[in-house]
Amino acid sequence: xxxxxxxxxxxIPGILGYGGGPAAIxxxxxxxxxxxxWMTNPEFSEMxxxxxxxxGPIATKMAGFVGYDQAGVLGAIVALFASVGPxxxxxxxxxxxxxxxxxxxxxxxxxxxxxxxxxxxxVVLTFQFFFDSYxxxxxxxxxxxxIGAYILLERVKLHxxxxxxxxxxxxxxxxxx
Amino acid sequence: MVARQHxxxxxxxxxxxxxxxxxxxxxxxxxxGFGGGPSSIPLVHTEAVKxxxxxxxxxxxxxxxxxxxxxGPIATKMAGYIGYRVAGMLGLLIALVxxxxxxxxxxxxxxNLLAAYKDLPxxxxxxxxxxxxxxxxxxxLAWDFVKKSGDSIGWAKAIFAIVIAYVxxxxxxxxxxxxxxxxxxxxxxxxxxxxxxxx
Numbered sequence: 167x168x169x170x171x172x173x174x175x176x177x178i179p180g181i182l183g184y185g186g187g188p189a190a191i192x193x194x195x196x197x198x199x200x201x202x203x204w205m206t207n208p209e210f211s212e213m214x215x216x217x218x219x220x221x222g223p224i225a226t227k228m229a230g231f232v233g234y235d236q237a238g239v240l241g242a243i244v245a246l247f248a249s250v251g252p253x254x255x256x257x258x259x260x261x262x263x264x265x266x267x268x269x270x271x272x273x274x275x276x277x278x279x280x281x282x283x284x285x286x287x288x289v290v291l292t293f294q295f296f297f298d299s300y301x302x303x304x305x306x307x308x309x310x311x312x313i314g315a316y317i318l319l320e321r322v323k324l325h326x327x328x329x330x331x332x333x334x335x336x337x338x339x340x341x342x343x
Numbered sequence: 344m345v346a347r348q349h350x351x352x353x354x355x356x357x358x359x360x361x362x363x364x365x366x367x368x369x370x371x372x373x374x375x376g377f378g379g380g381p382s383s384i385p386l387v388h389t390e391a392v393k394x395x396x397x398x399x400x401x402x403x404x405x406x407x408x409x410x411x412x413x414x415g416p417i418a419t420k421m422a423g424y425i426g427y428r429v430a431g432m433l434g435l436l437i438a439l440v441x442x443x444x445x446x447x448x449x450x451x452x453x454x455n456l457l458a459a460y461k462d463l464p465x466x467x468x469x470x471x472x473x474x475x476x477x478x479x480x481x482x483x484l485a486w487d488f489v490k491k492s493g494d495s496i497g498w499a500k501a502i503f504a505i506v507i508a509y510v511x512x513x514x515x516x517x518x519x520x521x522x523x524x525x526x527x528x529x530x531x532x533x534x535x536x537x538x539x540x541x542x
């Protein structure tokens with residue numbers, strides 16, 4: 167049954183996809199192309215390209231699209247639930263336990279010592295995005311946009327959404343110059 | 344008989360307001376998060392901590408840490424959990440749906456109707472121009488975490504912890520989930536030995 171297959175196909179990448187949505191891309195490919203044959207490899211990369219150009223989490227865009235493609239709106243809902251539900255449920259259970267003991271010195275200590283780990287992850291992610299931009303935009307535009315975005319976000323204090331819209335506009339306008 | 348007017352209690356009114364805030368906040372996170380789930384981390388931070396003050400920086404850090412130890416997409420885990428924390432099951436559903444559905448519909452439309460558009464240079468250029476903005480947002484958030492580490496456990500310990508975490512994750516290639524779990528284990532280990540002594 168197609169709904170059950172969709173559920174399984176997106177449950178497995180959802181559970182094994184450590185490292186957020188992008189880590190799930192190759193896992194989704196194994197299910198969608200190799201196991202169930204819903205798409206060819208070129209079709210799959212076309213979907214990833216389109217999903218990358220659009221905003222929002224990547225894993226759910228793939229689940230929604232493949233689910234809809236195979237079995238309509240209900241298919242999309244089933245695939246989305248499979249990719250999001252299980253890990254979200256685990257997270258709610260664990261964080262509720264932490265929350266119950268939030269005043270205990272252990273949990274307070276945990277907050278303090280987990281912070282440096284998250285700091286490292288964020289710093290590395292920042293550099294990854296910087297080098298992605300360098301490859302896509304070149305050095306000059308990257309430096310210009312980084313400095314411009316910093317001033318608008320941190321000095322002028324614009325909402326990030328506004329700055330993103332300005333960057334989209336910049337990208338569109340510079341295409342035709 | 345006079346129809347009794349339903350007067351909303353303060354609680355009901357504020358729950359309604361929370362639903363609306365969640366819907367708006369995570370809608371913005373979804374449609375402006377270019378570059379996949381991780382790029383929406385600073386956007387979630389802006390909405391949850393700075394704009395709507397649903398939680399403190401510390402709680403946000405805890406949630407981010409746990410979201411990193413769990414498998415699955417990071418943006419939806421954060422949307423779902425924060426929705427749940429702020430306004431229960433309905434809050435979870437609202438945050439998740441507004442976060443996910445608009446972009447899913449966009450991708451379906453893009454591939455089904457406008458397949459030609461995705462190869463247009465203008466679309467690619469727009470998507471690339473957003474990446475430096477995300478870089479800055481992530482950088483600012485990263486510095487925030489570095490500074491708070493220094494302020495709360497002292498700079499010497501913080502730098503030590505940062506170096507250890509970096510070496511573990513990027514030199515030894517240990518998965519972040521295991522590094523975070525190791526921190527959990529170290530923090531809670533005194534609790535276990537204490538219990539053992541008592542037995």
